[in-house]
Amino acid sequence: MRTLSPGEPQHTIDIGFYDNAGLQLRFEPARDDCFRIVRHDVDMDDRPDFDATTRREMVHRHMSNEITSLDIAAACLVEFNDAPWELRMELARQCWDESRHIRVLHRRLQEMGGYKGEFPISAFEWSVTCALDNLPGRLATQNRTFEAGAMDVVAGLIRTVRECGDAATADVLDGILADEVQHVRFANRWIKRLARENGRVLLHVAQAIRFLEAANARFVAKAGEVNKLGKTFEDPSLRVPAVNIEDRKLAEFNDAEIAEILRQAGFRTLVSDVEEKGP
Amino acid sequence: MTVLSVSDRASAIATFRFVEVRLMEIIAAWTPTTPEMEVKVMFGRHIYDFAQHADQLGKRTFELRLPERSSRKPDPLYGDLLERVAKLRTTSERLGTFYGGVLAELDRRYGEYVAATDPILDEPSAVIIDRIRRDLKRQRADADAVRTLMSIPMFQPEAHLQKERMIAHIVAR
Numbered sequence: 001m002r003t004l005s006p007g008e009p010q011h012t013i014d015i016g017f018y019d020n021a022g023l024q025l026r027f028e029p030a031r032d033d034c035f036r037i038v039r040h041d042v043d044m045d046d047r048p049d050f051d052a053t054t055r056r057e058m059v060h061r062h063m064s065n066e067i068t069s070l071d072i073a074a075a076c077l078v079e080f081n082d083a084p085w086e087l088r089m090e091l092a093r094q095c096w097d098e099s100r101h102i103r104v105l106h107r108r109l110q111e112m113g114g115y116k117g118e119f120p121i122s123a124f125e126w127s128v129t130c131a132l133d134n135l136p137g138r139l140a141t142q143n144r145t146f147e148a149g150a151m152d153v154v155a156g157l158i159r160t161v162r163e164c165g166d167a168a169t170a171d172v173l174d175g176i177l178a179d180e181v182q183h184v185r186f187a188n189r190w191i192k193r194l195a196r197e198n199g200r201v202l203l204h205v206a207q208a209i210r211f212l213e214a215a216n217a218r219f220v221a222k223a224g225e226v227n228k229l230g231k232t233f234e235d236p237s238l239r240v241p242a243v244n245i246e247d248r249k250l251a252e253f254n255d256a257e258i259a260e261i262l263r264q265a266g267f268r269t270l271v272s273d274v275e276e277k278g279p
Numbered sequence: 280m281t282v283l284s285v286s287d288r289a290s291a292i293a294t295f296r297f298v299e300v301r302l303m304e305i306i307a308a309w310t311p312t313t314p315e316m317e318v319k320v321m322f323g324r325h326i327y328d329f330a331q332h333a334d335q336l337g338k339r340t341f342e343l344r345l346p347e348r349s350s351r352k353p354d355p356l357y358g359d360l361l362e363r364v365a366k367l368r369t370t371s372e373r374l375g376t377f378y379g380g381v382l383a384e385l386d387r388r389y390g391e392y393v394a395a396t397d398p399i400l401d402e403p404s405a406v407i408i409d410r411i412r413r414d415l416k417r418q419r420a421d422a423d424a425v426r427t428l429m430s431i432p433m434f435q436p437e438a439h440l441q442k443e444r445m446i447a448h449i450v451a452r
Binding site: 011015077098205 | 320323348
């Protein structure tokens with residue numbers, strides 16, 4: 001277990017660290033016994049098609065990710081208890097939002113005939129985010145990267161799920177997406193505000209993103225890898241979802257930031273996808 | 280009848296604010312270390328409840344000649360008791376002690392404050408406390424419901440209650 005040094009959070013959650021070839025990551029948070037936690041993408045139940053089981057796995061995965069988001073926001077409240085009160089209020093509100101998301105996804109999962117623990121889960125976002133010893137870094141990683149990335153993924157999923165005739169799941173995901181915009185927006189606002197007050201904040205943000213990239217490189221499925229269900233993974237660079245420009249603007253990403261995200265996504269947007277497929 | 284002075288009221292409200300922030304932090308710390316999803320979900324809602332309580336009390340301290348969001352540490356015995364609660368490990372102990380012990384007694388202390396303060400002069404405090412007490416009641420009902428749903432063994436917080444009842448006032452002297 002890593003020892004926290006002076007200057008690191010004074011109040012810590014009692015969950016230690018593990019070493020992955022020099023990278024210090026946080027052990028997973030507690031989960032019900034029914035869940036099987038995996039660490040590598042390839043061990044998740046990614047399926048080659050988009051049938052009813054795949055949709056159920058998708059809802060189960062989102063439910064699990066919301067549990068992780070709740071754990072992360074709660075940990076930030078404890079481990080950075082000297083943060084400005086308005087920011088702590090945002091994190092507390094996020095805890096409530098994530099708990100509602102878990103409930104609604106669990107309800108939908110059960111309506112679909114599923115149950116918690118039906119599929120493997122990952123707590124990768126926790127292991128990376130909560131290994132960081134500063135709040136701007138955590139906001140940059142969890143809210144501004146993972147949750148903003150989820151905005152892109154979910155927006156595409158809503159369309160796909162609706163096309164499959166599953167309006168109930170699409171409506172649930174759309175309601176969640178609206179909340180996620182605010183989680184990304186408050187992180188963007190606070191990172192900018194904290195950076196204006198202290199130039200080192202940007203250094204923390206840059207270090208956090210590098211840390212995330214290093215962790216991603218170790219755990220993401222590589223090109224050509226095949227999972228136990230027979231799915232062959234593409235090159236990670238080809239798996240970047242189309243960019244949800246509209247919601248990223250609402251979340252207060254500026255034009256230059258969106259241009260950079262578009263470049264990373266091969267300039268694919270939800271709008272252009274629609275245009276390519278036609279009415 | 281002994282009337283609480285403005286200073287007495289400010290000290291009490293600032294102390295309650297400290298306690299509400301600490302309650303938020305305690306269940307926030309328990310969230311990643313509690314396995315049951317349904318219990319985490321309940322904590323998520325209650326974290327925001329406590330944050331809102333602290334926020335409202337923090338605005339009230341400003342109206343009582345203290346800086347906005349003033350917090351005052353409680354009596355050291357009460358503070359130590361809260362820290363012991365924070366260290367509880369099992370879900371059963373956590374639910375039993377926090378909801379059946381700490382919140383039940385906090386509700387009583389809020390009631391004592393409202394009974395002691397001037398109902399007209401200090402009506403803004405009473406209104407805030409009335410809302411908080413309704414939340415505390417709902418939170419305790421939530422905890423009972425989740426314990427039943429998840430078949431979590433009942434934990435009787437007798438030891439906690441005994442210690443807490445020996446502390447007459449939580450406002451530090």
